[in-house]
Amino acid sequence: MIIAFLRTIILYLVIIAGIRLMGKHQVGEMEPSELVLALLIADLAAVPMQDFGIPLFNGVIPIIALICVAMILSVLTVKSLKIRSIICGKPSIVVEQGEMRQSEMQKNRLTIDELMEELRLQGITDLSRVKYAILETSGQLSVLLYPEYQPVTAGQMSLNEKDGGLTVPLINDGRLITENLKRCGVDENWLKKQLKTRGFHSHKEVFIMMLDENKRIYFAPKEVSK
Amino acid sequence: MKQFWIAIAILAAIFIGSMANTWILHNLTTNLTATLAQAEELARHGDINGAIEKTEKAQKQWKKNTGYLYAVLRHAETDTVEVLFMQTLEYLKDKDSAGEYMATNQSLIAQIKLLHEMEELNIKNVL
Numbered sequence: 037m038i039i040a041f042l043r044t045i046i047l048y049l050v051i052i053a054g055i056r057l058m059g060k061h062q063v064g065e066m067e068p069s070e071l072v073l074a075l076l077i078a079d080l081a082a083v084p085m086q087d088f089g090i091p092l093f094n095g096v097i098p099i100i101a102l103i104c105v106a107m108i109l110s111v112l113t114v115k116s117l118k119i120r121s122i123i124c125g126k127p128s129i130v131v132e133q134g135e136m137r138q139s140e141m142q143k144n145r146l147t148i149d150e151l152m153e154e155l156r157l158q159g160i161t162d163l164s165r166v167k168y169a170i171l172e173t174s175g176q177l178s179v180l181l182y183p184e185y186q187p188v189t190a191g192q193m194s195l196n197e198k199d200g201g202l203t204v205p206l207i208n209d210g211r212l213i214t215e216n217l218k219r220c221g222v223d224e225n226w227l228k229k230q231l232k233t234r235g236f237h238s239h240k241e242v243f244i245m246m247l248d249e250n251k252r253i254y255f256a257p258k259e260v261s262k
Numbered sequence: 263m264k265q266f267w268i269a270i271a272i273l274a275a276i277f278i279g280s281m282a283n284t285w286i287l288h289n290l291t292t293n294l295t296a297t298l299a300q301a302e303e304l305a306r307h308g309d310i311n312g313a314i315e316k317t318e319k320a321q322k323q324w325k326k327n328t329g330y331l332y333a334v335l336r337h338a339e340t341d342t343v344e345v346l347f348m349q350t351l352e353y354l355k356d357k358d359s360a361g362e363y364m365a366t367n368q369s370l371i372a373q374i375k376l377l378h379e380m381e382e383l384n385i386k387n388v389l
Binding site for chain 1: 263265
């Protein structure tokens with residue numbers, strides 16, 4: 037049993053390290069090479085985890101080798117467009133000037149139903165409003181509408197909307213994040229004052245407190261359990 | 263670019279390590295099979311004590327490397343060798359089991375050779 041326990045921990049740490057090295061992509065946003073890597077790593081780790089007759093090295097060495105190959109490929113794809121198009125593929129324009137490009141759709145095995153579903157998910161039901169729809173290498177559909185159908189912006193309306201900038205948490209579930217206090221140019225005395233004006237004495241009573249660059253505060257106290 | 267070279271270096275290290283492992287296994291299995299073949303030759307000429315001594319020497323050498331072998335080989339294969347060593351010695355000590363000894367010793371030699379062949383870099387193993 038202890039062997040299963042230790043093997044699981046070791047392999048889990050190796051996988052986590054591998055996934056972290058892959059970057060912050062989520063599963064739905066993975067490039068084909070990244071998806072293959074994730075599937076292979078999971079499979080390679082599972083075998084020695086379940087079968088104690090297989091040396092741990094048989095799982096760890098292929099995982100390390102895979103991560104190294106993935107790293108080499110990722111560097112090469114950054115350096116060379118040709119290699120990038122071979123490994124990751126190219127984005128395909130499936131709708132151009134409101135018209136479907138059937139050959140591109142066939143090439144990507146994208147059906148009309150799938151295209152319409154993707155458009156509906158983005159709130160578009162009328163294909164004639166779409167100037168471009170591009171199937172990205174990650175499998176996601178990017179849609180660019182004709183200007184008359186694009187949402188109006190504050191700039192177009194000549195509105196001077198104040199930019200709140202980045203909002204950072206100062207208190208997270210009762211824990212004080214002193215690093216963010218410094219970042220926002222405030223100190224603990226300022227925080228105590230803010231808590232006092234809201235009827236609280238300690239940051240431990242606060243569930244979340246956030247501050248933006250205009251010193252606007254979002255505040256939520258902890259719920260008192262009955 | 264630094265990551266690229268680190269990855270290349272790790273891959274190279276794994277490759278060199280794997281080749282070193284094959285080389286170590288080759289040396290170990292060659293020594294073991296040679297000693298076991300000598301033991302069989304002695305037994306054929308009636309020197310049972312000499313054969314026992316040689317087989318025990320081979321077993322000692324095997325046990326010395328058990329940790330390493332368990333780390334790099336499938337445990338089922340290494341367990342089989344351990345069992346065959348014990349059987350070979352038991353048959354050797356029993357004067358009426360000469361035929362069984364020869365057969366088991368050959369199995370042991372074949373099993374040890376297989377350990378190296380499994381790790382050998384050749385098309386047969388890659389495919």
